Amino acid sequence: SAVISQKPSRDICQRGTSLTIQCQVDSQVTMMFWYRQQPGQSLTLIATANQGSEATYESGFVIDKFPISRPNLTFSTLTVSNMSPEDSSIYLCSVLGHTTNEKLFFGSGTQLSVL
Amino acid sequence: AQSVTQLGSHVSVSEGALVLLRCNYSSSVPPYLFWYVQYPNQGLQLLLKYTTGATLVKGINGFEAEFKKSETSFHLTKPSAHMSDAAEYFCAVSEDNFNKFYFGSGTKLNVKP
Numbered sequence: 001s002a003v004i005s006q007k008p009s010r011d012i013c014q015r016g017t018s019l020t021i022q023c024q025v026d027s028q029v030t031m032m033f034w035y036r037q038q039p040g041q042s043l044t045l046i047a048t049a050n051q052g053s054e055a056t057y058e059s060g061f062v063i064d065k066f067p068i069s070r071p072n073l074t075f076s077t078l079t080v081s082n083m084s085p086e087d088s089s090i091y092l093c094s095v096l097g098h099t100t101n102e103k104l105f106f107g108s109g110t111q112l113s114v115l
Numbered sequence: 116a117q118s119v120t121q122l123g124s125h126v127s128v129s130e131g132a133l134v135l136l137r138c139n140y141s142s143s144v145p146p147y148l149f150w151y152v153q154y155p156n157q158g159l160q161l162l163l164k165y166t167t168g169a170t171l172v173k174g175i176n177g178f179e180a181e182f183k184k185s186e187t188s189f190h191l192t193k194p195s196a197h198m199s200d201a202a203e204y205f206c207a208v209s210e211d212n213f214n215k216f217y218f219g220s221g222t223k224l225n226v227k228p
Binding site: 042104 | 119124149151158159160205207217218219
């Protein structure tokens with residue numbers, strides 16, 4: 001299994017500012033994913049972060065808005081830039097299990113509110 | 116891309132009653148199917164999964180799901196609900212050798228005493 005620590009757990013931010021979310025895994029993993037969970041909607045994949053290469057973004061998400069770092073195999077950050085109220089959501093970090101890559105493990109999420 | 120539809124954003128059952136949470140998917144290839152559960156203030160946890168083999172899969176806490184290819188469904192059931200089952204449940208499908216997962220919009224299960 002993989003234990004994921006994500007912080008902050010929640011934050012309230014002002015419009016136009018940026019927030020960086022950190023994700024720490026207790027073991028080395030190849031692939032890390034960032035999801036957004038909006039009320040009443042599906043978990044939506046923002047991007048896949050692989051160590052040593054640029055993140056791969058899904059349709060509708062761009063690097064300027066959601067820059068991602070992946071400096072090593074246990075850590076990643078997601079920044080939500082120039083925030084607006086529409087960015088209010090829960091942001092989730094997840095990883096594939098390294099013993100069986102059929103299973104996703106999730107952090108407890110960051111609940112972001114933008115005023 | 117694949118898609119997942121969960122019918123019913125909220126389901127309410129009495130304690131001891133049958134739990135049935137519906138999930139339908141669209142896929143042009145044999146899918147890998149998952150149910151995740153999210154308890155309040157916690158991350159998502161895998162409940163059960165179907166990859167190959169037996170179409171009826173059993174998961175934790177007495178839950179099970181059956182893959183029905185002809186109906187493109189993967190409904191989650193539990194014979195007798197417990198208060199501790201109150202949570203949000205997400206159905207997911209994977210493609211591309213597990214490099215991508217697509218999730219349904221979730222179903223919140225409420226269990227009444």
